[in-house]
Amino acid sequence: MNLFKIVWSYLAAKPLNTFLNVFLMSLGVSIITILLLLSTQFEERITKNAQGIDLVVGAKGSPLQLILSSIYHIDYPTGNIPLEEAQKIARNRMVKQALPMSLGDNYQGRRIVGTDTAYLSHFGMKIQEGRRWEKKMEAVIGAEVAETLGLGIGDEFHGAHGIGGGGHVHDYAAYTVVGIATPTGLIPDQLILTSLESVWHVHDSHDHDHDHDHDEDHKDHDHDNGVHQHGNNHDHDHDHKHDDQKETKKNKAVATSPSDDSDGEGMSFEEIQRLQKARAAAQAGNVRADDREITAMLITYRTPNAVIQFPRMVNQIGELQSASPAFETARLFNLIGIGVSLLQGLAYVIVLVAALSVFIALYNAMKERKYDLAIMRTMGASKGKLATLLMMEGAVLAFLGAAFGLILGHLTISLVTGFFSQTDTLGVDGQLFLVQELYLLIGAVVLGVISALIPAIQAYKIDISETLAEG
Amino acid sequence: MLQLKQVIKKYGARRIQFRDYQFEKGGQHAIIGASGSGKTTFLHLVAGLLRSDEGEISWNEKSYHSFSQNDFDEFRSQTIGIIFQRPHLIRTLNVLDNLRLAAFLSKNEVDDQWLPDLLEKLGLAGKENQSVTTLSQGESQRLAIARAVVHRPELLLADEPTASLDDQNCDRVLQLLTQVAEETGATLIITTHDQRVKKIIDNTIELIHEPI
Ligand SMILES: Nc1ncnc2c1ncn2[C@@H]1O[C@H](COP(=O)(O)OP(=O)(O)OP(=O)(O)O)[C@@H](O)[C@H]1O
Ligand SMILES: [Mg+2]
Numbered sequence: 001m002n003l004f005k006i007v008w009s010y011l012a013a014k015p016l017n018t019f020l021n022v023f024l025m026s027l028g029v030s031i032i033t034i035l036l037l038l039s040t041q042f043e044e045r046i047t048k049n050a051q052g053i054d055l056v057v058g059a060k061g062s063p064l065q066l067i068l069s070s071i072y073h074i075d076y077p078t079g080n081i082p083l084e085e086a087q088k089i090a091r092n093r094m095v096k097q098a099l100p101m102s103l104g105d106n107y108q109g110r111r112i113v114g115t116d117t118a119y120l121s122h123f124g125m126k127i128q129e130g131r132r133w134e135k136k137m138e139a140v141i142g143a144e145v146a147e148t149l150g151l152g153i154g155d156e157f158h159g160a161h162g163i164g165g166g167g168h169v170h171d172y173a174a175y176t177v178v179g180i181a182t183p184t185g186l187i188p189d190q191l192i193l194t195s196l197e198s199v200w201h202v203h204d205s206h207d208h209d210h211d212h213d214h215d216e217d218h219k220d221h222d223h224d225n226g227v228h229q230h231g232n233n234h235d236h237d238h239d240h241k242h243d244d245q246k247e248t249k250k251n252k253a254v255a256t257s258p259s260d261d262s263d264g265e266g267m268s269f270e271e272i273q274r275l276q277k278a279r280a281a282a283q284a285g286n287v288r289a290d291d292r293e294i295t296a297m298l299i300t301y302r303t304p305n306a307v308i309q310f311p312r313m314v315n316q317i318g319e320l321q322s323a324s325p326a327f328e329t330a331r332l333f334n335l336i337g338i339g340v341s342l343l344q345g346l347a348y349v350i351v352l353v354a355a356l357s358v359f360i361a362l363y364n365a366m367k368e369r370k371y372d373l374a375i376m377r378t379m380g381a382s383k384g385k386l387a388t389l390l391m392m393e394g395a396v397l398a399f400l401g402a403a404f405g406l407i408l409g410h411l412t413i414s415l416v417t418g419f420f421s422q423t424d425t426l427g428v429d430g431q432l433f434l435v436q437e438l439y440l441l442i443g444a445v446v447l448g449v450i451s452a453l454i455p456a457i458q459a460y461k462i463d464i465s466e467t468l469a470e471g
Numbered sequence: 472m473l474q475l476k477q478v479i480k481k482y483g484a485r486r487i488q489f490r491d492y493q494f495e496k497g498g499q500h501a502i503i504g505a506s507g508s509g510k511t512t513f514l515h516l517v518a519g520l521l522r523s524d525e526g527e528i529s530w531n532e533k534s535y536h537s538f539s540q541n542d543f544d545e546f547r548s549q550t551i552g553i554i555f556q557r558p559h560l561i562r563t564l565n566v567l568d569n570l571r572l573a574a575f576l577s578k579n580e581v582d583d584q585w586l587p588d589l590l591e592k593l594g595l596a597g598k599e600n601q602s603v604t605t606l607s608q609g610e611s612q613r614l615a616i617a618r619a620v621v622h623r624p625e626l627l628l629a630d631e632p633t634a635s636l637d638d639q640n641c642d643r644v645l646q647l648l649t650q651v652a653e654e655t656g657a658t659l660i661i662t663t664h665d666q667r668v669k670k671i672i673d674n675t676i677e678l679i680h681e682p683i
Contacts, residue, residue, distance in 0.1 A: 001568065001571040001572050001574065001575035002575065005568075006561075006564075006572065009561075009563040009564050009568070010563050012563070013562070013563040371559050372559075372561050372562075374559075375555075375559045375561070376561075376572075376576060377520075377544070377547075378518065378520065378547055378551075378553050378555075379547065379548065379572070379573050379576040379577060379618075380544055380545070380547045380548020380549070380576045380577050380578070380622075381544070381548075381576045382541065382544045383540070383544075385576075464520045465515040465520040465521045468515075468520070468555055468559070469511050469512075469515070
């Protein structure tokens, strides 16, 4: 026999009451837990993924949408921008790094991102197996893609049009997985990365094969929310010099495939720029300007001063807009923050109601419990022991409620993220436990003790003689 | 040895004056008094549940006046066993756990065999794990007796233990009480208005009170 066993016997004797109290407490605590887990992990992931990116340049539209689509890969891109304009911006002396991105296709819901290999370095993606892309239609897949889609080195796949799964399949040009990146815990783990040229190639072929007629106004053309890459059709036989030069760097096996002689594959953005310049020179006299497009460009500043001047400069260019990840995510947090605060407020109210319910239950129980308490006193229990008994009861109820609440919160998050794992790019881990949860548990127990305080004082003050004389 | 000297308890205008008593160790006494004469008050005073307004009660020459609240808790847990008019069992605990609770609160070591022995003696063997709410009135009363002697008190007090019992049960309970008191060496004091008690307990005293 011990105090806990006595407490437990009282709780077990009133299962419905006990259930209600535990349920209410666990409801409140689980909501708080969910919000806690979501907001901390969400905020952390949001910030981490935007690290080192000072500005995103893309097509005009919602700046938040631009940020979401190009950094977090959760919204549709705002459109495309001319490569030429992007290059001009990239050459600005305030720019330290400019990562081009061309979106528009997916493979089984995983976005295919045309970019250059500096992208991998920027997000700390090393190659755990295979190598980086060197030629057109070679792809490096994020660790998570490799795991969930079961793709391995040498596997081929066809991109589908659109960014969210489904869509028309580009079945004439297959990507080959040449590398698997190390996991970074960042969103690029969920991406398929390739060269800009691959993305252009797929859409160039697409244009040929399907003989879509495109007018010059590209913006009319995002009917299916994907972003088409409309390029002019380059003749692929200029600047052999460069190709040869590249060829020598490649390993033999790859180099032997003769069909792959396109321009710019596996090059850094700087290289592409050089290439484009060379091409422009070679094509001197050709009136048609290079109208390749990219979707967005992730920019890192060279100097902090750029924050003031640079975005303004970008925004002055007709079709372009710039968006600051820091600013836009702060705006997003503010928006979400209101909802979170509201829910949190509600959760705390539920917890308080739970505490009130514990109080009412114990307070009411005192009427029938007073004989028991008095009899315990006659058996030698001190006043303090009776008060402890009542406070323990409040504490046990609150502890059970809080413990179930924590478990419930984690389960909910695990279930929800498990359920949406296909599309979830801001994965929140249900298995992660935070220190705040310990505080939550302790806080709930303290609250349970507090709600038992008045009954405990009654127990402390009980007049044994009078109580037992009544009976 | 329990001693009362000119003890007076006041309830507002109501003033109950008790006779002087001296209860020797191991003795068995019945105190007879009519309803409202102050029997319960008497036992509560002896058990330290009530404090007298005048006079002195002492246990083994030690005056109750010198007892603090904690001393009384300790005193009850070690020295006193009480059986109330109603059994007042803890309804959320089973038969055996009611006894275990008493042992736990008395902080006395109780050997494993003592509780089953007690239940056996009081005709409750086999009901260890039964809920006390399922016990008959007589069984409840006997369990209350068992509970009062779990910690082998030196002073066993019983407040009208036979009040609601028929003749047969009355005899049985009184016999059990005297027997258990004898075995544990406890001084037994029973208060009652039940004249049947006189048949079993020789040493009966009238609870004399003189309202002043
Ligand atoms: N807390 C109290 N406040 C006021 N009066 C009280 C209180 N307790 C007892 N009394 C009065 O003191 C007297 C003695 O009461 P007590 O309960 O001791 O009598 P009793 O002999 O046990 O009666 P019964 O046989 O009915 O149990 C009664 O007149 C009762 O009304
Ligand atoms: Mg009485």
